[in-house]
Amino acid sequence: MSSAVVTEGLTKRYGRRTALSDCTLDVPAGHVVGLVGPNGAGKSTLLQMICGLLQPTAGRLTVLGGEPISGSPRLGFVAQDTPVYAGLTVEDHLRLGAHLNPSWDDQLAHDRTERLDLDPGQKAGKLSGGQRAQLALTLAVAKRPDLLLLDEPVAALDPLARREFLQGLMEYVAESGTSVVMSSHLVADLERVCDYLIVLVKSRVRVTGEVEELLASHHRITGGRIDPAALGPGREVIVARHTDVQSTLVVRSTAPIEDPAFTVDGIDLEDLVLAYMTEAGPSGRDRVLEKQR
Amino acid sequence: MIWLTWRQFRTQAVIGVAVTVAVGVLFVATRGSLLQLARDMGYQGCTTGCDELADQFLRRISGTNYGRLQQNGSILMFVLPALIGLFWGAPLVARELEAGTHRLVWNQTVSRDRWLAVKLGLIGLLAVAIAGLLSWAITAWASPIDRAGNWLMPATFSVRGVVPIGYAAFAFVAGVTVGMLMRRTVPAMAVTLVVVASAMALSILFLRPNLAAHSTYQGQLTTDKVGGISLSPSDPARRIRVEAEAPVRHAWVLSNDVTTSTGAPWAGPYDPAKCGPNAPGERLGCAQWIASQNLQQKVIYLGPEKFWPLQWRELGVFLTISALLATFCFWWIRRRVA
Numbered sequence: 001m002s003s004a005v006v007t008e009g010l011t012k013r014y015g016r017r018t019a020l021s022d023c024t025l026d027v028p029a030g031h032v033v034g035l036v037g038p039n040g041a042g043k044s045t046l047l048q049m050i051c052g053l054l055q056p057t058a059g060r061l062t063v064l065g066g067e068p069i070s071g072s073p074r075l076g077f078v079a080q081d082t083p084v085y086a087g088l089t090v091e092d093h094l095r096l097g098a099h100l101n102p103s104w105d106d107q108l109a110h111d112r113t114e115r116l117d118l119d120p121g122q123k124a125g126k127l128s129g130g131q132r133a134q135l136a137l138t139l140a141v142a143k144r145p146d147l148l149l150l151d152e153p154v155a156a157l158d159p160l161a162r163r164e165f166l167q168g169l170m171e172y173v174a175e176s177g178t179s180v181v182m183s184s185h186l187v188a189d190l191e192r193v194c195d196y197l198i199v200l201v202k203s204r205v206r207v208t209g210e211v212e213e214l215l216a217s218h219h220r221i222t223g224g225r226i227d228p229a230a231l232g233p234g235r236e237v238i239v240a241r242h243t244d245v246q247s248t249l250v251v252r253s254t255a256p257i258e259d260p261a262f263t264v265d266g267i268d269l270e271d272l273v274l275a276y277m278t279e280a281g282p283s284g285r286d287r288v289l290e291k292q293r
Numbered sequence: 294m295i296w297l298t299w300r301q302f303r304t305q306a307v308i309g310v311a312v313t314v315a316v317g318v319l320f321v322a323t324r325g326s327l328l329q330l331a332r333d334m335g336y337q338g339c340t341t342g343c344d345e346l347a348d349q350f351l352r353r354i355s356g357t358n359y360g361r362l363q364q365n366g367s368i369l370m371f372v373l374p375a376l377i378g379l380f381w382g383a384p385l386v387a388r389e390l391e392a393g394t395h396r397l398v399w400n401q402t403v404s405r406d407r408w409l410a411v412k413l414g415l416i417g418l419l420a421v422a423i424a425g426l427l428s429w430a431i432t433a434w435a436s437p438i439d440r441a442g443n444w445l446m447p448a449t450f451s452v453r454g455v456v457p458i459g460y461a462a463f464a465f466v467a468g469v470t471v472g473m474l475m476r477r478t479v480p481a482m483a484v485t486l487v488v489v490a491s492a493m494a495l496s497i498l499f500l501r502p503n504l505a506a507h508s509t510y511q512g513q514l515t516t517d518k519v520g521g522i523s524l525s526p527s528d529p530a531r532r533i534r535v536e537a538e539a540p541v542r543h544a545w546v547l548s549n550d551v552t553t554s555t556g557a558p559w560a561g562p563y564d565p566a567k568c569g570p571n572a573p574g575e576r577l578g579c580a581q582w583i584a585s586q587n588l589q590q591k592v593i594y595l596g597p598e599k600f601w602p603l604q605w606r607e608l609g610v611f612l613t614i615s616a617l618l619a620t621f622c623f624w625w626i627r628r629r630v631a
Binding site (some may be wrong): 048053055070076077079080083085096097099100102103136140143 | 294296297300301392393394396397398399400401402403404405407628
């Protein structure tokens with residue numbers, strides 16, 4: 001499996017504030033990778049270093065087998081809050097893309113805006129949040145990048161616009177096979193589109209892997225009071241919650257758990273991610289909850 | 294990149310060019326009649342008594358439309374650098390950072406260096422061209438007035454010739470730099486205004502007087518060399534301050550001292566019968582009395598022949614500072630801005 005992005009001890013400091021510290025991860029190519037973590041985990045900082053907007057303070061960073069370069073034709077980036085030029089029209093943005101990118105796919109760009117019903121003469125400042133995000137995505141994909149980075153692209157969108165945006169993204173990925181890394185603090189957004197997941201909490205990778213594999217290997221166990229140590233080898237307890245009479249555990253285990261004393265259920269992605277964030281400590285969990293929009 | 298620069302800047306560019314053309318046409322169109330007036334009064338092309346004719350010409354001009362044109366032209370040229378710095382320079386990078394659109398444009402296939410180079414280059418060139426054209430039109434128009442008056446005095450010198458080009462380039466690059474550092478458009482505009490105004494003031498006060506070798510004149514203070522006289526009738530010490538005139542017309546006097554024959558500074562006391570409000574001889578009598586005191590004058594000045602050397606040197610200094618600031622911008626945008 002080739003890697004789209006490899007980091008080793010990657011650190012970014014702004015003065016005394018540390019935005020990302022000692023982050024080591026490997027993002028595989030050919031996947032739609034969800035980068036999930038509470039706000040403040042360093043997701044934006046990481047993505048901006050990958051696309052060359054920010055310089056790392058320390059550590060190593062390899063993007064598509066080379067140094068990250070700002071203005072690389074191989075990278076597409078949709079920044080947080082999907083900025084576009086308020087005073088320029090939709091058509092102006094497409095011309096901007098055509099002028100600034102040698103690899104520009106004008107057909108793709110125009111097809112997309114047409115399908116999305118974006119009025120070419122409309123000023124971008126007058127677009128709705130969803131339309132703005134679609135325009136920003138169009139600019140990023142029409143340069144035909146090998147790696148597409150999206151920094152919380154749907155965070156500010158209403159549910160319908162969210163779905164439309166992600167649908168558009170999926171259509172493009174299915175057609176082009178581009179590697180995608182998309183960050184979000186909401187698992188629900190990623191669940192629909194991602195086939196690979198990286199959970200980042202306080203700059204640390206808590207869990208990483210293909211979504212299907214993760215779902216298959218994690219279980220929720222409920223029953224009378226369970227002693228986590230009694231589960232046996234090869235079973236990692238991610239999080240345990242106990243009341244006087246009952247215990248609920250999230251357990252990682254490749255082998256199936258068959259014990260009549262417990263109820264064993266599957267777990268959905270959101271609970272899985274929350275389990276790992278909870279494991280990171282109470283503060284990690286609070287931040288998830290308080291920041292959920 | 295050139296297309297994008299034009300697309301983002303075309304409104305400001307059109308306004309700038311339109312104002313330049315309108316003002317330029319106004320001055321070029323009225324130049325002929327102003328010259329005709331100078332010719333009619335015998336000042337233009339005079340061979341004898343030119344100084345007197347020049348003074349007559351200036352008196353004739355003042356208060357007329359020509360006088361107003363001259364004043365408003367000067368005001369325009371004084372505020373032009375500030376306007377360029379405020380509205381063209383400061384928002385250039387600050388607005389992108391404020392709206393986050395730098396993340397959009399720097400992720401197209403264009404390096405930050407190229408982005409900045411095209412923006413700085415094209416808009417800077419337009420700023421310099423506008424300042425140059427306006428200054429050329431106004432300098433040509435005002436040449437009869439300037440020759441009659443004093444074109445080395447700061448109020449005139451700063452708005453003539455080539456120095457406005459230097460101010461415009463500096464103001465633009467300074468605005469860009471401030472905007473890049475502050476990352477907020479409106480505060481950056483305020484700071485740019487302060488920076489540009491202080492740079493021009495500091496240049497007049499400290500830089501320009503030192504850009505050319507001073508001339509020094511020393512000699513007996515004669516009646517015709519007594520310039521300004523100031524005294525206070527109620528002062529019991531009867532102090533008087535005399536300003537000596539430079540030996541050449543149209544000089545920029547940097548300092549003048551009136552001393553006694555032994556070299557000590559002289560400040561009176563004056564004779565109330567000769568000087569002051571009750572003296573019968575008025576100003577001339579006072580000047581004659583001062584001249585009879587056997588005083589020496591020492592005047593340090595820049596003569597009118599220094600006009601163009603000073604212009605080119607001041608332009609050089611401002612262009613050099615602009616180039617240094619631009620270099621800093623490239624360094625900063627590569628390392629610190631994102």
